[in-house]
Amino acid sequence: MLSAPRNFFVGGNWKLNGNKQEIGKIINFLTAGNLDPSTEVVCAPPTIYLEYVRKTLPSSVCVAAQNCYKVPKGAFTGETSPAMIKDVGVEWAIIGHSERRNVFGESDELIGAKVGHALEAGLKVIPCIGEKLEERESGKTEEVVFCQLKAIADNIKPDQWQNVVIAYEPVWAIGTGKTASPAQAQEIHVKLRKWLNDNVSADVAWKTRIIYGGSVTADNCRELARERDIDGFLVGGVSLKPDFVQIVNARQ
Ligand code: PGA
Numbered sequence: 103m104l105s106a107p108r109n110f111f112v113g114g115n116w117k118l119n120g121n122k123q124e125i126g127k128i129i130n131f132l133t134a135g136n137l138d139p140s141t142e143v144v145c146a147p148p149t150i151y152l153e154y155v156r157k158t159l160p161s162s163v164c165v166a167a168q169n170c171y172k173v174p175k176g177a178f179t180g181e182t183s184p185a186m187i188k189d190v191g192v193e194w195a196i197i198g199h200s201e202r203r204n205v206f207g208e209s210d211e212l213i214g215a216k217v218g219h220a221l222e223a224g225l226k227v228i229p230c231i232g233e234k235l236e237e238r239e240s241g242k243t244e245e246v247v248f249c250q251l252k253a254i255a256d257n258i259k260p261d262q263w264q265n266v267v268i269a270y271e272p273v274w275a276i277g278t279g280k281t282a283s284p285a286q287a288q289e290i291h292v293k294l295r296k297w298l299n300d301n302v303s304a305d306v307a308w309k310t311r312i313i314y315g316g317s318v319t320a321d322n323c324r325e326l327a328r329e330r331d332i333d334g335f336l337v338g339g340v341s342l343k344p345d346f347v348q349i350v351n352a353r354q
Contacts, residue, residue: 108311110138110327111267111334112350113228114145114341115168115196115315125151128342129158135347137162138354141334144194144228145341149182153190166194166228169202172215174223184223195220196228196336198254200273204234210253217266218257226265228336229254230315231294235274243272247290248297255302263302267311269336270294275316277338284326287314291331320348327352 120128125147137143139162146166147155156165171181187195197220198213213229220227231250233243247270258266270290275282282290291312299307314326315336326332340346 106330106333107309108333110141110353111311111313112141112143112346112352113166113196113267113269113313113315113334113336114143114346115199115336115338116145116147116341117168117201117338118148119342120147120151122151122154124342125155126158129155131344131347132163133160135344136351137347138351141350141353143350146194146196152187152192156191164194165192166196167192168196168199170195170197170216170220170225172212172219174219184220184225188224194226194228196230196269198250199230199269200232200271200276204273210250213250214253214257217254221258221262221265226267228267228269228313230269230271230336232271232273232276232316238272238274243290244293247294251294251297252301255298258302260303260306263306263310267313267334268294269313269315271315271336277317279317281317281319281322281326282314284329284332287326288329288331291329295331318349320345323349323352 144164144166146168167187170184174183174185197216202208217227217229231247233246237246294312295307311333313334313336314332318335318337319340
């Protein structure tokens with residue numbers, strides 16, 4: 103069987119954490135650490151530090167915004183556009199993280215529009231999807247993640263899929279210490295890939311990276327990374343710590 107053409111991908115979502123001093127320490131361990139050169143590494147600092155981090159990190163590590171708005175400019179106080187993110191040399195944006203959905207009330211429709219606009223503006227995107235605990239317990243996981251994925255996929259043109267990495271992050275596993283088991287994560291990744299196959303194309307299903315997020319640690323990352331359809335991780339808490347390097351190197 104052909105091995106999949108999907109480079110291992112590890113994102114670090116710093117969320118609302120850090121100041122220049124603490125970020126300096128993260129940059130130090132990323133610079134000093136022996137990062138597996140075959141892993142694509144992307145760090146997402148708070149918006150205000152994007153340019154500083156881009157200028158300070160080695161160019162082999164990419165930088166992402168944690169969010170962006172759906173239009174290039176205008177009367178939208180407090181927002182940041184993909185054009186501005188690109189203007190400071192940053193190439194990626196996380197879109198629709200569960201905290202954006204559940205704390206800030208972002209809808210599938212808004213997230214879809216953001217994905218479409220960010221891709222049009224030339225950013226690469228990491229759209230996030232995932233079910234809540236009550237949805238899993240009531241047997242609705244597939245329905246929820248397929249609906250979230252459809253709202254995203256409807257806004258992606260065929261030639262833009264190469265700039266998309268889907269993050270599957272079950273909400274019950276984010277920041278809780280309850281990681282999905284490798285089998286649980288693999289099961290959903292297979293279903294998401296099949297959805298892409300049936301609703302977009304076999305080529306997109308084969309080539310698009312689907313990464314897992316939710317309490318990934320240096321201890322559990324290797325076992326998760328052995329699953330065929332887990333193409334990397336989106337890491338929250340541990341991305342602020344030197345252990346992040348071990349997650350980057352989970353496939354070594
Ligand atoms: P966590 O967060 O690794 O702290 O669980 C994951 C995420 O929110 O992307």
